[in-house]
Amino acid sequence: MRELMYYVAVSLDGYIAGxxxxxxAFLVEGDHMVGINERFADTIPxxxxxxxxxxxxxxxxxxxxxxxxTYAVGLPEAPSPYRxxxxxxFTHRKPEPVDGVTFTxxxxxxxxxxxxxxxxxxxxLCGGGSLATQLIGEIDRLVLKRQPLLFGDGISLFxxxxxxxxxxxxxxxxEFETGVSFTEYVRA
Numbered sequence: 001m002r003e004l005m006y007y008v009a010v011s012l013d014g015y016i017a018g019x020x021x022x023x024x025a026f027l028v029e030g031d032h033m034v035g036i037n038e039r040f041a042d043t044i045p046x047x048x049x050x051x052x053x054x055x056x057x058x059x060x061x062x063x064x065x066x067x068x069x070t071y072a073v074g075l076p077e078a079p080s081p082y083r084x085x086x087x088x089x090f091t092h093r094k095p096e097p098v099d100g101v102t103f104t105x106x107x108x109x110x111x112x113x114x115x116x117x118x119x120x121x122x123x124x125l126c127g128g129g130s131l132a133t134q135l136i137g138e139i140d141r142l143v144l145k146r147q148p149l150l151f152g153d154g155i156s157l158f159x160x161x162x163x164x165x166x167x168x169x170x171x172x173x174x175e176f177e178t179g180v181s182f183t184e185y186v187r188a
Contacts, residue, residue, distance in 0.1 A: 002116045003140035005061075006125040006132055007043060008157065010144050015154035016127055021069055022154075026147050030178035036145075043124060045074065045081040056084050062121035065112070067131040068093065069155075071101075085124070090131055112138045133161040141186050142168055148179030 008016050009026050017023045041049060042059025049056050064082045068091035074081045080100040081087070087101045088111065095103050104111065112135055115123055125132060125139065132139070136158060144157075168185035175181045 002118070002120055003122045004065075004112055004116065004125055004135065004138050005122055005141040005143060006135075006139050007040060007141075007143040008125075008127055008132075008145065009147055010157050011147055011149045011151040011154070013150050013152065014157050015151040016129060016157055017155040018151055019153050019155070021073065023073070025149055025151070027149075027178055027180060030176065030180070032145070032176035032178050032180035032182070035174060035176060035182055040143075042082075042084065043126070045078060046083040047078060047081075049084075059084075060122050061085060061124040063088070063115060063123045064126050065090070065108070065123060065131065065135075066126045067091075067128045070127040070131075108134045109138055129156045129159045132157065133159040136161065136164075136166065139187070141184065143182060143184045146181045146183060 009023070010016050018025070036043070037054055040059070041054050042056045042061045044052075044054060044056070046056070063086040065088050068089060071089040071091075079098045083100050089101055089103050090105070090108055091103055092105050108131060112123065116138075125135060167188040169188045170183060170185050172184045173181060
């Protein structure tokens with residue numbers, strides 16, 4: 001069965017973006033980028049990967065899920081940022097159609113369960129924190145790209161929700177000279 005993986009950059013104090021969606025403080029140069037390209041090349045926007053000569057054909061994902069705010073980061077320049085993946089954007093607005101992007105107001109849990117039941121590669125939960133909170137019970141793997149930064153405020157890894165502890169087990173940790181670490185967890 002396909003897994004839902006929440007793969008995301010996060011500050012030391014648990015933020016995936018600043019208060020207004022800023023993410024430019026995250027380190028995008030250094031040895032950790034090799035780690036991203038080795039295993040998660042398919043999480044790089046299609047046009048950036050092409051410009052850098054990164055092969056995305058062997059990735060572990062064929063689907064990406066985003067909230068409307070996460071999707072909006074690339075607009076208007078990249079209305080279909082991950083053309084190499086099936087893209088789902090959760091929104092209650094009715095945006096103009098975009099080739100390769102499915103805009104939906106469906107229940108995220110219902111859609112993820114449907115996607116998991118289909119054959120294919122894993123599903124990448126790109127962000128943001130509110131969508132991750134709605135899908136918390138469906139997340140099979142959590143890969144945190146912990147950055148050596150403190151934001152102080154912003155969009156949390158998970159938005160406040162219902163208290164319902166769920167245990168994960170660490171399966172790997174990789175540290176880089178930049179101070180970035182990739183830690184992977186699976187649901188216990």
